Amino acid sequence: MTQTTQTTQATQAGLCLEDLAVGYRRRALRPSSLRGRPGRSVRSGRAVLAGLSAAAPRGQLTVLLGPNGIGKSTLLRTLAGLQPPLAGRVRLDGADLGQLSGAERARLVGVVLTDRVQIGLLTAAELVGLGRHPHTGPTGRLTDADHAIVRWALDAVHARHLAGRPVDELSDGERQRVMMARALAQEPSMILLDEPTAFLDAPSRVTVTALLRRLARERNLAVIVSTHDLELSLRVADQVWLVDRTGALHTGHPDEVVGSGAVNTSFDGDDLRFDPATRTFELRGPL
Numbered sequence: 001m002t003q004t005t006q007t008t009q010a011t012q013a014g015l016c017l018e019d020l021a022v023g024y025r026r027r028a029l030r031p032s033s034l035r036g037r038p039g040r041s042v043r044s045g046r047a048v049l050a051g052l053s054a055a056a057p058r059g060q061l062t063v064l065l066g067p068n069g070i071g072k073s074t075l076l077r078t079l080a081g082l083q084p085p086l087a088g089r090v091r092l093d094g095a096d097l098g099q100l101s102g103a104e105r106a107r108l109v110g111v112v113l114t115d116r117v118q119i120g121l122l123t124a125a126e127l128v129g130l131g132r133h134p135h136t137g138p139t140g141r142l143t144d145a146d147h148a149i150v151r152w153a154l155d156a157v158h159a160r161h162l163a164g165r166p167v168d169e170l171s172d173g174e175r176q177r178v179m180m181a182r183a184l185a186q187e188p189s190m191i192l193l194d195e196p197t198a199f200l201d202a203p204s205r206v207t208v209t210a211l212l213r214r215l216a217r218e219r220n221l222a223v224i225v226s227t228h229d230l231e232l233s234l235r236v237a238d239q240v241w242l243v244d245r246t247g248a249l250h251t252g253h254p255d256e257v258v259g260s261g262a263v264n265t266s267f268d269g270d271d272l273r274f275d276p277a278t279r280t281f282e283l284r285g286p287l
Ligand SMILES: Nc1ncnc2c1ncn2[C@@H]1O[C@H](COP(=O)(O)OP(=O)(O)OP(=O)(O)O)[C@@H](O)[C@H]1O
Pocket: 024, 027, 029, 048, 066, 067, 068, 069, 070, 071, 072, 073, 074, 075
């Protein structure tokens, strides 16, 4: 297993998970992934994932992988502050995210979810401008400096030409880039993205993933992205967080995680097998 050591986490620039448990308080869940696992500090029946310790440094692209329904979105929503942790702590640059006000968190954390929210008749530039709200005064009016940041954010995702277009009329790929620009316009320390490439064609998936890595480096952001695009992400990620079928979190450089066999134990099935040598999936036999 390639669990991240916790010794440097308290002072590391970026995101740190400290013995974190995530899940739902109202509905009783008893995932098989937690059955029989020791040391859980949460009441049974609630946690989707527990005992998570990991780091996602600034300047790096961290990719969150795992089978369907294992808890990736739940974890991202918790990291974004959209639902409270059941136990443990999330730190950003050493600060406990749980102790921050919503406004403070909005200045630090940019979130791009897959949910199609109703945007109304907003243009792309107006939507990206909403990303400035954590920084504007009570009127919410954008200054010239805010507009300049909106233009910069659209440029950064190669979407300046979309500025005047109604968001509702954009393609999925165009819209995804605009949503990323909105998160960038927040000038956050960290951006969380839930399956940003889910509806994109192969070239767009590569473009968006490469863009995320570039933004992490150029803006010194901690970028954490969940995806099912395993082969691509193992090529471009600086770091992998892989939740296996038992709910255990494996972290490290893609080489380490692949070498540990965790990708195989997480994804191999009757019909399909991950080949660590080629880092691709292959059929076990004729279908
Ligand atoms: N609002 C909710 N209330 C209760 N349980 C939920 C809620 N949302 C999700 N779950 C459950 O939490 C578990 C994890 O779901 P989650 O969406 O986090 O998984 P995921 O890894 O993102 O899945 P996928 O890869 O299919 O998108 C599932 O068992 C799911 O049914």
